[in-house]
Amino acid sequence: MSYTAPLKDMLFVMNELAGLAEVNAMPGCEDATPETAEAILEENAKFCGEVVAPLNHSGDQQPSFWTDGKVTTSAGFKEAFRQFGEAGWQGVQHPVEFGGQGLPKLLATPCIEMLNSANLSFALCPLLTDGTIEALMTAGTKQQQETYIANFISGKWTGTMNLTEPQAGSDLALVRTRAVPQGDGTFKISGTKIFITYGEHDMAENIVHLVLARTPNAPEGVKGISLFVVPKFLVNADGSLGERNDVHCVSIEHKLGIKASPTAVLQFGDHGGAIGTLVGEENRGLEYMFIMMNAARFAVGIQGLSVSERAYQKAVAYAKDRVQSRDLAGSAGPVTIIHQPDVRRMLMSMRAQVEGARALAYVAAATSDAAHFHADEATRKANQAFYEYLVPIVKGWSTELAIDVTSTGVQVHGGMGFIEETGAAQYYRDARILSIYEGTTAIQANDLVGRKTARDGGAVAKGIIAQVRKTAAELEGDAQLKVIGLRLNEAAGALEEVVDYVVANVKSDIKSVFAGSVTYLKMAGVVLGGWQMARAAAISAARLKAGEGDAKFYEAKLATARFFADQILPQALAYRTAIVDGAQSVLALSEDQF
Amino acid sequence: MSYTAPLKDMLFVMNELAGLAEVNAMPGCEDATPETAEAILEENAKFCGEVVAPLNHSGDQQPSFWTDGKVTTSAGFKEAFRQFGEAGWQGVQHPVEFGGQGLPKLLATPCIEMLNSANLSFALCPLLTDGTIEALMTAGTKQQQETYIANFISGKWTGTMNLTEPQAGSDLALVRTRAVPQGDGTFKISGTKIFITYGEHDMAENIVHLVLARTPNAPEGVKGISLFVVPKFLVNADGSLGERNDVHCVSIEHKLGIKASPTAVLQFGDHGGAIGTLVGEENRGLEYMFIMMNAARFAVGIQGLSVSERAYQKAVAYAKDRVQSRDLAGSAGPVTIIHQPDVRRMLMSMRAQVEGARALAYVAAATSDAAHFHADEATRKANQAFYEYLVPIVKGWSTELAIDVTSTGVQVHGGMGFIEETGAAQYYRDARILSIYEGTTAIQANDLVGRKTARDGGAVAKGIIAQVRKTAAELEGDAQLKVIGLRLNEAAGALEEVVDYVVANVKSDIKSVFAGSVTYLKMAGVVLGGWQMARAAAISAARLKAGEGDAKFYEAKLATARFFADQILPQALAYRTAIVDGAQSVLALSEDQF
Known part of the structure; x- marks a missing residue:
C-alpha cells in the first residue's frame, strides 16, 4: 500500500x-x-x-x-x-x-x-x-x-472553518451562532457548530477557529453574518498562549471514511462565552468565507484527483501481481489479470480520468497565478474569470469521478477488494465525502449556472468553448489525431448548446435549468478534461515526431487521450439530451407521488 | 430506517x-x-x-x-x-x-x-x-x-456454496481441494475454501456445504472438478444428527459491508478428512454448480434492486423531512429539500433505475417460468434462451446500478449521509459486494458475449432487439409517447450494431470484443430496462385514457419512464461508440507503461 x-x-x-x-x-x-x-x-x-x-x-x-x-x-x-x-x-x-x-x-x-x-x-x-x-x-x-x-x-498552530450548524448546512442563511460585542473590541461567541474538520486534535499547540456568527441586530439571512477569529487558547500581547477559551469539543463523528481526521461538534460559549475578534467588516463574513471556500473548493477538487491516483496505483499493482485465468488469446497457463481486456478497460478508465482531472486542475492553478501575477490588468481579469468558471468544475467533476475511480479500484481487486485489510475499500469510503463537503456538487453546480454562466450571458463559457474548438480543429487536421479532434469538436458543440440553453432559460424557467445543473457541471468537466487530454495528445505526437523526450511516456499519453476521446467524451452527448430535453420529467411528480 | x-x-x-x-x-x-x-x-x-x-x-x-x-x-x-x-x-x-x-x-x-x-x-x-x-x-x-x-x-438446516480458494477466484480451473474415495461410497475431502457466505453460524442445527473438489486422477482444469455434499454434522440413517464432520471455520472476514453476514474461511479435513458424498457424476461438478450459480446470479441481481429500493426510500424520506434553502422559484422561507430541482433529479434517477431493474428482473422471472412450465416445447425452449440471455444482464446491470443508486442516496443526505448513524452509508457499503460475488460483472459479461451472444451468432439477442423495436414503433405512433419511442428505437439500433460487432469480431479479434464486454452488458441493461419502462408507459397511458385504476400511480409511471428515456437511454449511444470504436486504446499500453 x-x-x-x-x-x-x-x-x-x-x-x-x-x-x-x-x-x-x-x-x-x-x-x-x-x-x-x-x-x-x-x-x-x-x-x-x-x-x-x-x-x-x-x-x-x-x-x-x-x-x-x-x-x-x-x-x-x-x-x-x-x-x-x-x-x-x-x-x-x-x-x-x-x-x-x-x-x-x-x-x-x-x-x-x-x-x-x-x-x-x-x-x-x-x-x-x-x-x-x-x-x-x-x-x-x-x-x-x-x-x-x-x-x-510553521505548523505550530492550525486553523479551522466553522460554518455548518445542525439547521444550517448548504444554506448558511440559517446560521444562528451569536456574537455579542464586549465594548473592548472583542466579542462573546455562543452557539453550536458541527462537522468541524480538525476542530479538536493534539497535533498543534493552538487551534484557531474562523467562525460565522450574527451580531445583535444584524439583518436576517446571509447579509447579517460576520466572521470571527476564535482561538482555542487566547493569545497574549507577546504572542504567548493565554487562557483556555470557551470553545469545547463535545463529540466527534463516526464516519464512513476519512476516519483518522476528527470531525468535531464544537460548543461555543457554554461557560460564559468564547472570546473572538471580528475579521474585516461586520456583516461581510460570508464574502470572506467565500475567499476561504474558493481556495478550499479547489483543494477538495485536488483531493478527488489524489485519492483517484492512489486507487489507480493500487489497482495497477494488484493487476500486475494477481494470477488468474488464461490469456484470452493464448492457450498457456494462468496469467496476471492485467492481461484480461476488462481489467485493462478498468485501469484505463481510472488512468484517463486521473490524468484528465490533473490536467484540468493544474491548468486552473496556472490560470489563478496569471490572475494574480500577470503584469497586464486585462490579462489578469480574463484569467480570473476563467479560473472562477473552472473552480466549481474542478471541485465537482474531480470529486464525482473519484467515486467512480475508487469504486473501479475495488472492482479490479475482485473479492479481495471488499476485505478491509486489502485497503482498496478505504479509498472508496474516503472518496465519498469529497462531493459533499465544501459545498455539495449541487452547490457547485448552482455556482456554475448562476454566477459563472448566467450572470455574464455565457460570455466566459463561450470564450472557453471557442478555445476548445480551436484545439479540436488543430487535431482534426492531423491524420493520427483526427478521431480525438472530431469527438472533442462534437462534445464542444454539445456544451455550447447547453450554455445557450442555460442562458436562454434561466430567468423564464429557473427550475428546469437547475434540474440539469449537476449534469451541466459533469458535462463541462468531461469536455474540458477531454480538451486538456487532446492538448496533451497533440504535444505528445509532436514530441514523438521530433524524437524528443521519453517516447514510452508520450505514446502512453496518446493512447490515454484516445481512450478519453472514445470512452468518456461521448457521454457529453447523452448529457446534452438530459439537460436540454430532460427537465420535464425531473420535475413532473408531486411530492406525494414519491 | x-x-x-x-x-x-x-x-x-x-x-x-x-x-x-x-x-x-x-x-x-x-x-x-x-x-x-x-x-x-x-x-x-x-x-x-x-x-x-x-x-x-x-x-x-x-x-x-x-x-x-x-x-x-x-x-x-x-x-x-x-x-x-x-x-x-x-x-x-x-x-x-x-x-x-x-x-x-x-x-x-x-x-x-x-x-x-x-x-x-x-x-x-x-x-x-x-x-x-x-x-x-x-x-x-x-x-x-x-x-x-x-x-x-423448514429452516432447520442451511446450505452453502464452496467454490473459491485463495488461488481460485474467477478461475475455477485452479481449484485444488481434494476428494478421496473411501470405498464405502463416501469421500474424504481436504482443502481450504474462502469467502464462504454463512459458512459457519448459529442460526441452524446443521450447515450443509456443497463443495467443489478434485478426485484422484481427475483431469486438469474445469473438466476434473466434482461436486460433494459435506454437512457440518453427519446425518444418521434415521435423519438425526450424528458426529461432527471435519470442516471448521478458522476465521471470518472483516468486510466493507454486509457485515452481519459471516464470510468464512473453511478448513476441510485437517483432522483426518471431512466426509462427503458425490453429487451427480464425477467431473461434472462445475456443470451442477452452474445450475446453482445461475439461480444465485439472478438472486444477486435482485439484491442490487433491493438495496437500491431501500436506499431510494430512505432518500425520499430525508428529502421530505430536511428543511434547507428557499424554493428556487419562490421567495418564502426555507423549504424541504425535495423542492430543490437537483434533489428531484437525484430521486428520479434512483427511482427510474429501481423501477427499470425491477421490471426487467420480474419479466426475466416470468420467462424462466415459461421455460419450465409452458405446455409447448418450442415455447419453453425460446423462453429458456431468452432467460439465459437475461441472467447475466439482470445480475450485472442491477448490481452495477446499485452502486450508483446507493451513492446517490448518500448524496441526497448531504453531510449526514457520511455519518454512519444515519444509515445511508450502509447501503453504499453493502451494495459494493454485489457486482463482485457470484461472478464479477466481467464474468457476467464474458458469459453474455461468449455463451449468450456469439455462440448462436446473435440470434437470441437480435430476436429480443426486434421486440424492443416493435415496442418503440408502437410508442412512436402515439403523440404522448413519441419521444420515449424515438429514444428507445435509437438505443435499440445502437445495441443491434454492437451485437453485429460482437458476432463479426469475436473470432478474429477476441481481445477487442472483450475490451467492450462490460460496456455491452451495461448497455444491454439500459436498453432492455428502458424497453420495459417504455412498455410500462404505454400500459399506463392506456389505463389513464380508459380511466382505469390509480391515476396517480400511472401518471408517475409515465413520468418515470420519460425520465428513463431522456436521462438514461441516451447513454446507450455513448456505449456504442466506446465498444465499436474504442477497443484500440483499451489495449494499447504495454504492461510496463502502467
Missing part, C-alpha cells in the same frame, strides 16, 4: 500543458523556475511517500478518538505533522514575510495532490489551515495576521 | 408487465392466481418490514463475530431466522413434496426482493440455501434429496 508520486506526469502537465515557464516569467514568480519546481516536487514526493503515506491505512483502522473533550489523533499523526511543519510544507504558497515560500499555485498544487494521495485524513488539517491563512491575508487586521499567520506556516 | 415494500409497483410489474395471468394459466402454476400472489406479497411485506428490516442497521453496527471456531450472528438474527423458516418463506419456490409451496419464480422473486431490501446480510443465508436446494433437486440422489431438502425448506 505504498504511494509513489507520479512525478513524470505532474511535470509534464506543469511544464507542457499548464505553462510553468510562462508563470515563472510573471513578476513575483521569479523563484518558480522549472528546476526549482522539479526539486521541490521530488522532495515533497519523498516526504509524502515515506512519512505520510504509511499512516493512511493504520489511521483508518485506528481512527482518532475523543475522551472528555480531548481528541487523540491516530498513531503517528502528531509526529508526522511536526515534520511537515518543520520542513516548511505548510508555507509553499504563502507569503515570505510570514515564513512561507511565496510560490505560485501551480507549484503548490502538485504538493497538495501528493499530500492528499498519501493520506486524505492527514492532509485535511493543512488544507483547512491554508484556507484560514488565505482568509486572514485578505480580510484580517494587521494584528490578526501577525498573531496567527507565522504560527500557521 | 423503516422499510415499506413497494407493493403497488411490484403488483403492477407482475400483473401488467410480466404477465402473471399467463404464468398462472400454465400447467403446474394453477395456485399462482393474482389473488394468491397479492396475499402472499402482503404477508411477506409484513414479515420483512416488521421482523427483518429492524435488524439491518443494528447488524451492521454489531456484526457477526468469530470465537474459537464458532460464529455468533448479530443480535436478533437467530430468532428472525426461526420465524422465517416456521412461516414457510424458505419454501416459496420449492417442491411441495418436501414441504415447499411450489410457486413460480415470478411469485418468489418479489419475496426475495423484499427480504433483501429488509436486510441484505440476513437474506444471504436463505439465498444460498435456495441454490443448494436447486442443485440437489437437479443432480442429487434421491437419498440426498430426502436427507436434506425438507430440512432446508
Whole structure:
C-alpha cells in the first residue's frame, strides 16, 4: 500500500500543458523556475511517500478518538505533522514575510495532490489551515495576521472553518451562532457548530477557529453574518498562549471514511462565552468565507484527483501481481489479470480520468497565478474569470469521478477488494465525502449556472468553448489525431448548446435549468478534461515526431487521450439530451407521488 | 430506517408487465392466481418490514463475530431466522413434496426482493440455501434429496456454496481441494475454501456445504472438478444428527459491508478428512454448480434492486423531512429539500433505475417460468434462451446500478449521509459486494458475449432487439409517447450494431470484443430496462385514457419512464461508440507503461 508520486506526469502537465515557464516569467514568480519546481516536487514526493503515506491505512483502522473533550489523533499523526511543519510544507504558497515560500499555485498544487494521495485524513488539517491563512491575508487586521499567520506556516498552530450548524448546512442563511460585542473590541461567541474538520486534535499547540456568527441586530439571512477569529487558547500581547477559551469539543463523528481526521461538534460559549475578534467588516463574513471556500473548493477538487491516483496505483499493482485465468488469446497457463481486456478497460478508465482531472486542475492553478501575477490588468481579469468558471468544475467533476475511480479500484481487486485489510475499500469510503463537503456538487453546480454562466450571458463559457474548438480543429487536421479532434469538436458543440440553453432559460424557467445543473457541471468537466487530454495528445505526437523526450511516456499519453476521446467524451452527448430535453420529467411528480 | 415494500409497483410489474395471468394459466402454476400472489406479497411485506428490516442497521453496527471456531450472528438474527423458516418463506419456490409451496419464480422473486431490501446480510443465508436446494433437486440422489431438502425448506438446516480458494477466484480451473474415495461410497475431502457466505453460524442445527473438489486422477482444469455434499454434522440413517464432520471455520472476514453476514474461511479435513458424498457424476461438478450459480446470479441481481429500493426510500424520506434553502422559484422561507430541482433529479434517477431493474428482473422471472412450465416445447425452449440471455444482464446491470443508486442516496443526505448513524452509508457499503460475488460483472459479461451472444451468432439477442423495436414503433405512433419511442428505437439500433460487432469480431479479434464486454452488458441493461419502462408507459397511458385504476400511480409511471428515456437511454449511444470504436486504446499500453 505504498504511494509513489507520479512525478513524470505532474511535470509534464506543469511544464507542457499548464505553462510553468510562462508563470515563472510573471513578476513575483521569479523563484518558480522549472528546476526549482522539479526539486521541490521530488522532495515533497519523498516526504509524502515515506512519512505520510504509511499512516493512511493504520489511521483508518485506528481512527482518532475523543475522551472528555480531548481528541487523540491516530498513531503517528502528531509526529508526522511536526515534520511537515518543520520542513516548511505548510508555507509553499504563502507569503515570505510570514515564513512561507511565496510560490505560485501551480507549484503548490502538485504538493497538495501528493499530500492528499498519501493520506486524505492527514492532509485535511493543512488544507483547512491554508484556507484560514488565505482568509486572514485578505480580510484580517494587521494584528490578526501577525498573531496567527507565522504560527500557521510553521505548523505550530492550525486553523479551522466553522460554518455548518445542525439547521444550517448548504444554506448558511440559517446560521444562528451569536456574537455579542464586549465594548473592548472583542466579542462573546455562543452557539453550536458541527462537522468541524480538525476542530479538536493534539497535533498543534493552538487551534484557531474562523467562525460565522450574527451580531445583535444584524439583518436576517446571509447579509447579517460576520466572521470571527476564535482561538482555542487566547493569545497574549507577546504572542504567548493565554487562557483556555470557551470553545469545547463535545463529540466527534463516526464516519464512513476519512476516519483518522476528527470531525468535531464544537460548543461555543457554554461557560460564559468564547472570546473572538471580528475579521474585516461586520456583516461581510460570508464574502470572506467565500475567499476561504474558493481556495478550499479547489483543494477538495485536488483531493478527488489524489485519492483517484492512489486507487489507480493500487489497482495497477494488484493487476500486475494477481494470477488468474488464461490469456484470452493464448492457450498457456494462468496469467496476471492485467492481461484480461476488462481489467485493462478498468485501469484505463481510472488512468484517463486521473490524468484528465490533473490536467484540468493544474491548468486552473496556472490560470489563478496569471490572475494574480500577470503584469497586464486585462490579462489578469480574463484569467480570473476563467479560473472562477473552472473552480466549481474542478471541485465537482474531480470529486464525482473519484467515486467512480475508487469504486473501479475495488472492482479490479475482485473479492479481495471488499476485505478491509486489502485497503482498496478505504479509498472508496474516503472518496465519498469529497462531493459533499465544501459545498455539495449541487452547490457547485448552482455556482456554475448562476454566477459563472448566467450572470455574464455565457460570455466566459463561450470564450472557453471557442478555445476548445480551436484545439479540436488543430487535431482534426492531423491524420493520427483526427478521431480525438472530431469527438472533442462534437462534445464542444454539445456544451455550447447547453450554455445557450442555460442562458436562454434561466430567468423564464429557473427550475428546469437547475434540474440539469449537476449534469451541466459533469458535462463541462468531461469536455474540458477531454480538451486538456487532446492538448496533451497533440504535444505528445509532436514530441514523438521530433524524437524528443521519453517516447514510452508520450505514446502512453496518446493512447490515454484516445481512450478519453472514445470512452468518456461521448457521454457529453447523452448529457446534452438530459439537460436540454430532460427537465420535464425531473420535475413532473408531486411530492406525494414519491 | 423503516422499510415499506413497494407493493403497488411490484403488483403492477407482475400483473401488467410480466404477465402473471399467463404464468398462472400454465400447467403446474394453477395456485399462482393474482389473488394468491397479492396475499402472499402482503404477508411477506409484513414479515420483512416488521421482523427483518429492524435488524439491518443494528447488524451492521454489531456484526457477526468469530470465537474459537464458532460464529455468533448479530443480535436478533437467530430468532428472525426461526420465524422465517416456521412461516414457510424458505419454501416459496420449492417442491411441495418436501414441504415447499411450489410457486413460480415470478411469485418468489418479489419475496426475495423484499427480504433483501429488509436486510441484505440476513437474506444471504436463505439465498444460498435456495441454490443448494436447486442443485440437489437437479443432480442429487434421491437419498440426498430426502436427507436434506425438507430440512432446508423448514429452516432447520442451511446450505452453502464452496467454490473459491485463495488461488481460485474467477478461475475455477485452479481449484485444488481434494476428494478421496473411501470405498464405502463416501469421500474424504481436504482443502481450504474462502469467502464462504454463512459458512459457519448459529442460526441452524446443521450447515450443509456443497463443495467443489478434485478426485484422484481427475483431469486438469474445469473438466476434473466434482461436486460433494459435506454437512457440518453427519446425518444418521434415521435423519438425526450424528458426529461432527471435519470442516471448521478458522476465521471470518472483516468486510466493507454486509457485515452481519459471516464470510468464512473453511478448513476441510485437517483432522483426518471431512466426509462427503458425490453429487451427480464425477467431473461434472462445475456443470451442477452452474445450475446453482445461475439461480444465485439472478438472486444477486435482485439484491442490487433491493438495496437500491431501500436506499431510494430512505432518500425520499430525508428529502421530505430536511428543511434547507428557499424554493428556487419562490421567495418564502426555507423549504424541504425535495423542492430543490437537483434533489428531484437525484430521486428520479434512483427511482427510474429501481423501477427499470425491477421490471426487467420480474419479466426475466416470468420467462424462466415459461421455460419450465409452458405446455409447448418450442415455447419453453425460446423462453429458456431468452432467460439465459437475461441472467447475466439482470445480475450485472442491477448490481452495477446499485452502486450508483446507493451513492446517490448518500448524496441526497448531504453531510449526514457520511455519518454512519444515519444509515445511508450502509447501503453504499453493502451494495459494493454485489457486482463482485457470484461472478464479477466481467464474468457476467464474458458469459453474455461468449455463451449468450456469439455462440448462436446473435440470434437470441437480435430476436429480443426486434421486440424492443416493435415496442418503440408502437410508442412512436402515439403523440404522448413519441419521444420515449424515438429514444428507445435509437438505443435499440445502437445495441443491434454492437451485437453485429460482437458476432463479426469475436473470432478474429477476441481481445477487442472483450475490451467492450462490460460496456455491452451495461448497455444491454439500459436498453432492455428502458424497453420495459417504455412498455410500462404505454400500459399506463392506456389505463389513464380508459380511466382505469390509480391515476396517480400511472401518471408517475409515465413520468418515470420519460425520465428513463431522456436521462438514461441516451447513454446507450455513448456505449456504442466506446465498444465499436474504442477497443484500440483499451489495449494499447504495454504492461510496463502502467
